[in-house]
Amino acid sequence: MILIRIDPYSRSPIYEQVIHRISELIMVGDLKNGDKLPSVRTLARDLGVNPNTVQKAYAELERRRIIYTVSGKGNFVGERDVVSRQVSDRLLESLREAAVAARNNAIPYQTVATLVERVYDETDGEGKDE
Amino acid sequence: MILIRIDPYSRSPIYEQVIHRISELIMVGDLKNGDKLPSVRTLARDLGVNPNTVQKAYAELERRRIIYTVSGKGNFVGERDVVSRQVSDRLLESLREAAVAARNNAIPYQTVATLVERVYDETDGEGKDE
Amino acid sequence: MILIRIDPYSRSPIYEQVIHRISELIMVGDLKNGDKLPSVRTLARDLGVNPNTVQKAYAELERRRIIYTVSGKGNFVGERDVVSRQVSDRLLESLREAAVAARNNAIPYQTVATLVERVYDETDGEGKDE
């Protein structure tokens, strides 16, 4: 029973939220290579969204080789390395953009550095000890 | 003659690009309280975009009290403090989101810290000496 | 007025037919860098299919950087080189598979070679001279 939740009020599309959340679950090890994902219909029902929306997310995840489809059987988690490379690239790029914007708007380095530090000091709300 | 440039191919809407660029010019001091902005039509022509798009940007900037309109005279730059507070809030918030995403995806603190450092070490190509 | 036609009876999905046909038109030079493609709705009407189907084709073409989208304006043809590389790769790969299958099934080299020759001797039905 995986924990995928979506925020219907977010401006980011539902299918993207699903993509990100599944990537995240693989990144932190809650989903492992070969694990079966919930079927399109099951996940759609659980999330209260249309199957097409889940289908779109799964199709994109497969295209990125983050998951793979076995016809008639379902979708399965691919290798963590594949996700890792892509996710790191994307996240670091968006982090970089945010930092550049901060710098270009005269926000002091120290402010940014402190903020990052604090984020990493926080518990992420999922039961991390320490 | 202000230098506002937009990237028509970017996925971020043109009107937002205008908002961000004007905010930035105020933040770094290239635009000062009371400076007159180009008229909607002038800027639209210069940028090669639809006047409605510039109008939308100006309207939003006015709504945020970053600029003000004197009817019959034009649009003028508001007080830097007003922009500063808003821009900082927005930028730091998006920086925070990026950092949280990085942390949630098991990207090490050191990687993020180093990236931020490097960004601030770069010259931003807009006339910083050194 | 571009000539995109689809075969509703083909087993290959409509959206793939659209993708292939547009790639082809770029490859042979009938569509050039910067050319505007018909809008999603227009093409859908012309082909007698649902706009979602065209949307899916365009989205995939954009993902492959064969076309690009300018928000609010439409879809435009990208650089021929990008298409060329991808299309060649795909076509030669499928050609290779077909040749391997022929060889593995004891079909003589000469039969295959002659067939390929004949195909290239044919006029392709679009008015090529010679």
Next chain:
Amino acid sequence: MILIRIDPYSRSPIYEQVIHRISELIMVGDLKNGDKLPSVRTLARDLGVNPNTVQKAYAELERRRIIYTVSGKGNFVGERDVVSRQVSDRLLESLREAAVAARNNAIPYQTVATLVERVYDETDGEGKDE
């Protein structure tokens, strides 16, 4: 003991893989007229697939008169000529389609001809000497 192997991750349906592989074994002479094929259940077990899937493959092979069923006894290999004609037709047709696509996409004749030559120069890894 015939060597039929399937790739469960392939996009081509398992039942089709079985059909093609059995046809191939007949074409190269590893299966001869009158040879007994493994039973549906045996083959299904060996391949780790659902018996329905093997059943579907056998049914289609019988429909094409490539194999025949003796009720109560099992399935047997038909005459090589029957397979030969069909397989050649299919393979040459798909080869033709690939060649036409290549030509329509401005891929030079020489490129295609060389590719075919090379394929036939390769050892196919199934025990050809030299």
Next chain:
DNA sequence: GTGGTCTAGACCACA
């Protein structure tokens, strides 16, 4: 006008 997302629901092939 443009493209992007989404729901509701059908139909198909495959296992």
Next chain:
DNA sequence: GTGGTCTAGACCACA
């Protein structure tokens, strides 16, 4: 049961 394609039609942001 599984995923893939498609229609019909709505709603939204953007130019």
